[in-house]
Amino acid sequence: MRPDVHRWLRRRTYSAASWTAAGLAEAKRAQGSTVSVVLPALDEEATVGTIVRAIRADLVERDPLVDEVVVVDSGSSDRTAAVARAAGARVVDTGTVLPDHGRVPGKGEALWKALHATSGDLVVFVDADLVGFDPQYVVGLVGPLLTDPGIGYVKALYDRPLTTTEGIVPSGGGRVTELLARPLLNAFWPELSGFVQPLSGEYAGRRALLERVPFVSGYGVEFGLLVDLAGLAGVDALAQVDLGTRQHAHQSDAALGRMAGQILQTAMARRPGAGLPASELLQFLRTADGVEAVSWDVAVSERPPMATVRAAASGGR
Numbered sequence: 001m002r003p004d005v006h007r008w009l010r011r012r013t014y015s016a017a018s019w020t021a022a023g024l025a026e027a028k029r030a031q032g033s034t035v036s037v038v039l040p041a042l043d044e045e046a047t048v049g050t051i052v053r054a055i056r057a058d059l060v061e062r063d064p065l066v067d068e069v070v071v072v073d074s075g076s077s078d079r080t081a082a083v084a085r086a087a088g089a090r091v092v093d094t095g096t097v098l099p100d101h102g103r104v105p106g107k108g109e110a111l112w113k114a115l116h117a118t119s120g121d122l123v124v125f126v127d128a129d130l131v132g133f134d135p136q137y138v139v140g141l142v143g144p145l146l147t148d149p150g151i152g153y154v155k156a157l158y159d160r161p162l163t164t165t166e167g168i169v170p171s172g173g174g175r176v177t178e179l180l181a182r183p184l185l186n187a188f189w190p191e192l193s194g195f196v197q198p199l200s201g202e203y204a205g206r207r208a209l210l211e212r213v214p215f216v217s218g219y220g221v222e223f224g225l226l227v228d229l230a231g232l233a234g235v236d237a238l239a240q241v242d243l244g245t246r247q248h249a250h251q252s253d254a255a256l257g258r259m260a261g262q263i264l265q266t267a268m269a270r271r272p273g274a275g276l277p278a279s280e281l282l283q284f285l286r287t288a289d290g291v292e293a294v295s296w297d298v299a300v301s302e303r304p305p306m307a308t309v310r311a312a313a314s315g316g317r
């Protein structure tokens with residue numbers, strides 16, 4: 001493993017259990033800062049209400065850590081907006097924000113417009129399709145930001161079970177992460193290879209930083225933010241926090257193929273220079289103490305066309 005990645009992993013990987021909502025609410029009050037939680041949602045009536053209610057009960061009413069909970073409705077055709085409103089969220093329709101800029105489909109657009117429609121100094125993004133959501137996710141994500149001024153952006157890490165018709169596969173989730181995003185990141189941005197879940201949809205950042213980078217539309221947004229924020233603020237300003245386990249609604253393989261296509265577009269638009277990709281691939285295993293990085297060499301050899309081998313063997317005869 002690269003020494004810089006090893007150092008970053010030890011220095012910038014946290015556990016959500018390190019903080020309490022009450023402790024962070026006090027730190028936030030002392031700093032005079034504010035926190036917005038944003039849930040991007042497209043047809044999430046089944047889960048959005050439970051998540052909003054949990055955040056409001058624990059982090060608005062019990063411990064005042066969160067100042068606003070906003071659901072950004074990105075064109076739902078179900079009762080997402082009504083359910084979110086009934087649970088106590090402010091609901092913003094992407095079509096009504098910055099109308100002069102038109103409306104681009106996808107998740108990244110919802111996040112970009114949410115940045116305009118909210119005011120917190122810290123902005124926390126949480127997917128609206130989570131099952132078994134725990135408000136401690138939000139506590140963990142803002143923990144590093146409220147306790148270390150050197151940190152500007154925090155991504156979630158967690159185990160990702162895959163729920164199938166045959167049952168739950170404990171580490172089967174995150175298919176686009178494992179098959180595309182991680183290999184891409186390791187090859188072209190190896191300094192970011194310590195991120196256990198580079199595509200996690202739960203993350204928090206300082207508004208002052210988030211407003212200085214572009215937001216890619218669709219599912220390129222997480223990959224773009226990671227690369228662009230590292231470029232802007234440096235890898236040491238980025239951190240990750242262990243939230244335990246996260247379950248969500250899975251998309252079909254075909255839909256994940258389209259997601260992968262958008263991430264590839266995002267990565268290629270940012271690819272540094274034309275140098276050869278790095279050949280080390282870091283993957284992660286859950287251990288009793290947290291997560292352990294395992295390093296693989298994925299270098300390949302290019303064997304020459306057989307015709308040239310035959311020609312050489314026959315001495316050109």
Ligand SMILES: O=c1ccn([C@@H]2O[C@H](COP(=O)(O)OP(=O)(O)O[C@H]3O[C@H](CO)[C@@H](O)[C@H](O)[C@H]3O)[C@@H](O)[C@H]2O)c(=O)[nH]1
Pocket residue numbers: 039040041042043044072073074105106107110126127128129199200201202219220221222223248249250251259
């Ligand atoms: O046009 C859209 C599509 C999705 N969403 C919402 O965005 C969240 C995440 O979308 P989802 O389709 O559940 O993504 P995943 O299959 O979970 O994809 C993972 O990988 C993506 C690519 O990095 C991330 O955007 C996701 O947050 C991450 O969970 C959910 O609340 C959706 O309702 C929108 O608001 N608008």
Ligand SMILES: O=C(O)[C@H](O)COP(=O)(O)O
Pocket residue numbers: 160161162172173174175176177178199200249250251256
């Ligand atoms: O983050 C990912 O890799 C994709 O969202 C796919 O996740 P899943 O395999 O858990 O559905």
